[in-house]
Amino acid sequence: MKITFIGHAGVELQSEKHAVLIDPWITGNPVAKHKPTDFKPNAIILSHGHSDHIGDSIAIAKSSNSPIIAIYELALYCHSKGAKVEGMNMGGPREYDFGKVMLTPAFHSSSLDGQYLGMPCGIVVTMKDGKKIYHAGDTALFSDMALIGRQGLELACLPIGSNYTMDPAAAFEAIQLLKPKYVLPMHYNTFPLISQNAQEFKKRVESHTGSKVLILNPGESTEI
Secondary structure, three states: OEEEEEEEEEEEEEEOOEEEEOOOOOOOOOOOOOHHOOOOOOOEEEEEEEHHHOOOOHHHHHHHHOOOOEEEEHHHEEEEEOOHHHHHHHHOOOEEEEEEEEEOOOOOEEOOEEEOOOOOOOEEEEEEOOOOEEOOOOOOOOOOHHHHHOOOOEEEEEOOOOOOOOOOOHHHHHHHHHHHOOOEEEOOOHHHHOOOOHHHOOOOOOHHOOOOEEOOOOOOOEEO
16 A cells, blocks of 8 residues: 655555545645646545645645545535535445445544634544554544554554644554554644654654654655
8 A cells, every 4th residue: 555645634544445634734835846737636524624624625626526434514615615425424335346444533623714624533434455544634632542553553653743643752652542554643843833853753652662753754655
């Protein structure tokens, strides 16, 4: 599986036949290297309704004729803007051509221009090859991450920027609950308020846990 870091909290998951975008904020993102037209996903999944996560999802969904998968209220909002949507809620997984999607809790907020857009979520994507990827969205640390980790995670995408999300210390605690094979730090260094040293985070994690930290600059990819 190929993982591309779009920047901020945006990632693309690519298997041999499918591509899934999560939180693709590109236009206006000061660290992004891609253009929205670079992506033709089979689906777009949103963690919550803040503008730095909805990003270019509606435009990409329209141009690629791909659905936006999101919690029900956020899906309704995207539908009102002309996108094809698949509304979900937290609970059991839903099956798609590329695999399965399950929404999990996240401790954050979710609105746009004063409009409530449903509960914030984390996302567990199980691709057809069986690999499970947890995208935590924007969240504080919470102990029930241990339940998410019991599913057996190939990769956990975790925010480390602080102020709006977990900081590196909280993300380190999250890794001990989740126990993923790989960790992709995200939601940091997009602007000064969320500046962090990812190399120090990587050193601590790999010295004290069995997880490997993948540090990708915006626009870079790796395979797991």
